[in-house]
Amino acid sequence: MANWTLEADEVVSLPLDELALRVLTDYRDNNEWNWRNWMLLAMQEAYPRRPDAVRALAEAWSWILNHGLVAPNLDKGDHAVVVSRQGEAFLDRGAAWLRSVERLDVELVPALERTARPQFLRGDFETAAFVAMKEVEVQLRAISGLGHDLVGVKLAQEAFRQGGPLHREETQAGEAVAIMDLFKGAIGLFKNPASHRRVDLSDATEAAEIVLLADLLMRLLKRLEVEAQGEDG
Template sequence: MTGRDGPAGAVTYPPPAIITGPSTSSAPVACPSETANRSRRRPRQAPVSVRADGLAAAASCGSAGTDPLGLPQAFQDEPDSEVLLDRLSDAWAWLEAHALLSQVPSQSENFRQLSLDGRDLAKDPQGVTRFEARQRLSGPLHPALEDTVRTNFDLGDYETACFAAMKAVEVAVRDASGLDNSLVGVKLMRVAFAPHQNGKAGGPLADAGAEGGEQEAASALFAGAIGAYKNPASHRTVDFDDPIEAAEIIHFADLLLRQVERAKDRQAATTT
């Protein structure tokens, strides 16, 4: 879609109502629904196109064809203008909901600008990837992960965040199992989740009510997590250059911590 005076793929409108193009400008943009009174109070602004890189989105608030001043809109000849307006409105709402747009204090409430997060995202070559990774961790995490782990992740220190997440799992397993501090890492997991076999008691966190293969799988799950994601960072520098992978490792730790909580509940049930 080509705007009246804009490049291909951009819709520009004075006053502007689109986020597109390679700019990281924070110049305000406004919906065409601004009243004629506002236009009479100040000179009309030149068209502006801004973009949070990789997030091509736009919004318009006027009726298809003309704005409240009777001026033609850039998309007036589009055959599906009503559908277009709906999609642009949805995209605009998404940008605001994710704090990528903010109000302009010196302008009317209809004006928006790229927020600080929006400008950072636009300037960062990995901005979209980092944004997607943060979205993966937007919900609540296990309390053991909410401080050090989330803080380091938000700072971009993915190695420390992932190591701290798996360390929290190790600490939780030791505390819940009551095993000695001499047991660490993979060996601790294997002892704590050792399956119950042939009438022989298993580890303190093993689920005696589960089938033998499932008990062995739980032991392997915890041992594999510690072996793959905690032990390497304990002995050498590990380059976690993919923020999405780091977020998923933290989510994995969150799942393991919740499994430990469930094992503690089973312990409490058998002692009452």
């Protein structure tokens, strides 16, 4: 803990993930190899009279271990760990990035699992958001049966307009317009700009939300497809 400078009150007051980031940074930068030894130093030398600070650091280590930010170092025995690949990404990109990864820790539709999630985990947020909305457009075209001459907003409008292939006569008029506007807005805002110009999407949280929005839209399309098949049956 040669470079450890946090006062006890700071240790207690920091959010857990931010504290974990400080702990793991110190562990790596000082070439530590045993997390329990690190904790003993904290208890005996850094905060001998502050059990609350020691408890907070123990919670940070529990958080680090539970999130897979370290991996066992089998060459050195019990409590020996090294920073994992996930941990290196955490140290490089920060707590906000890991929160966004956890935000996407849900079961996405298969197409997004194959395309958007891998790009997101690589840190390519712009591509992740673009391919997620592209998958929405691909599925929208497939389910509606419309041709490749229609793209983006025009495709969504033609699919959901009154008399269009995805319009349902039994749907209340306001709701029918709303779902059309939902798809037009999502594709127009998050897919079309990236098709025409470079978009600087560096916010991991925003990218995660776009992927989740795409997941919702694709689930809605799947529901419409199932309903249409039921009507035909």
